[in-house]
Amino acid sequence: MKNQSFVFDQIHIEVARNASDDFNLFHDKHKWLQITHNPFKGPIVLGFQLNTLIEYQMRLYRESQHEDQIIAENQLYFSNYQITFINALRPRQEFNLEVKKTLITTIPELTLTNRIAIKSAGKTVLLGYKKETKTPLFLGNTDLSGLPDLGALPDKTLVPGTDFFLKRKWLNNGNVKNFLSGSLAEQSDYFDELSQVADYPELFPCCLTSGALLEKAQLEHHDFKRNPMVYTSQDISVDRSLVKRLKNNDKLHILVKQLPESRENTLNHTNIQLRTYECYGLIAGNAILFRIKLNLVPLEEIIKNLSLKAVS
Template identity: 50%
Template sequence: MYEISADVFTQLHIDVARNSTDDFNLFHDSKHWHKIKDNPFQGPITLGFQLESLVEDKISRFRRLANEQDLLVQHGLHFSNYQFAFANAVKAGQLLEVEIKPSQFKSQLAAGLSNRIMVKSDGNLALLGYKKETTEPLYLADADFSGYGDLRQQADRSFLASGYFLKRKFMTTSNAKNFLCGSLRDQSEFFDELQDRVVFPEMFPCALLSSALLEKALKKRHDFEKNPMVYTSHKISIDRRLLAGLKSNDALHILIKPSENSAEHDFGEASATALDYECYGLVDDNAMLFRALISLTPLELIRQSLA
């Protein structure tokens, strides 16, 4: 089975997605994008997580049509893993093509179900990678925060003794609904007040990472106009068992720290080169809802590559 679908984001979709996740990055702002020094995109661009949320929807529909949902349960494939490289920005009004390659399934040893995915924008490559369903997380599998105590007692937007930056968010259904709408998705598949159905989509809690990274940079007095950074890749593992148990207003504790190979500098420094961040989303008793490796690079390097 092989599938291609086409969609278009408008500026309204971008605004709804960024408002629902508190993403104040100037790249998405229709009034202030031009303040970014040497911005090559000449207009606001979509959010990376917004684009990935659309991909989440496409792969979910692909799974249902291929009758693959039962495989996830039968083989204990509790983790959704996304790995994407960003090749180009997506702007409002551009035609998006999401291409999903046939599923690859392994039942022996490390069981898994995977699909290669490509997203084009007006015919140009925008996103390339895959989604894999596995029994264990593919990324940062050894991380353990069981000894961190009650994170609710720690101040929001604070640096912990371990070096992690803590950002506290809350899983509100209204924001999740808006994020779904901004991602061209049907909110009724996840939320129905009359039936008391609350099911948060996989990418919504992960999308809150952007605001956490931005607030961390703000704490470091980063100049978003002179020294903009852009995503180059996302590697994300999500525990669907914990996701299924989330309720409205549940606290999500996001912890962020530069990876070991990026520890010599940080997002807040004007001289920063490419950066990798270890990011975690913790819920009750510090259970790990998601873990992610987020890569950023200065816009100047992107601009030079486009020249």
């Protein structure tokens, strides 16, 4: 079992949000004040910063336990993250990241599983699992073979004949290195110019989804100050074999589809309806680099629910 303490400073948040084009007001050192009834009393760490720290610490853990050999020998190409966000984390707030011992199972397929927890000041910030598998655990049955040539479509538009919003990005080594450093990961473990090594982390392309969601909401005239949204969960599957192919200036097509809201899809059995999105990252040949199913809820609904609990 691995348990380490960490601290993010505001500069880490600045670096990470700039590297990923995340303009969410929650992370801005000035504009967080403009959010109506913001309970966090300051800027907060990005969810994908925490995820990337988990990725890096899991990489070190796998190497120390020689589990990277098991992954390679058994062609466990898919890296899966099942994350539930419980509380926000502020800069200069010390926290612990705990990685539980690996559980290896063979039914229905060979899987390496580790439970993850981030805690601070006696409160749980994040709970989740990291799993290595041969097939994607999330959105694995999605068929995107019928899509048109995404490169020929205008950026920030709907893909014809689908419900997908398209956001086009270009990968940049400098942004990747900055995001790693902003996430308390050692960038030199991924990049060495003298040795011509440039190994992309699994989650950097995924983190660009946040910016895509923000741009989609902006086009829909969403009011980020009066009706801010927060992540409650992220289920992520990344194709590790495709990550190895990534290089500077590669084109990434991010597809975002919002599912209909439902009274059957609520936050922790409350009346708060989740806003669920399916997101995909496609590279050359429409190969699916990542699949993400994520949930957002209005901050106002969470505050209202907490107030009702306090009264009762």
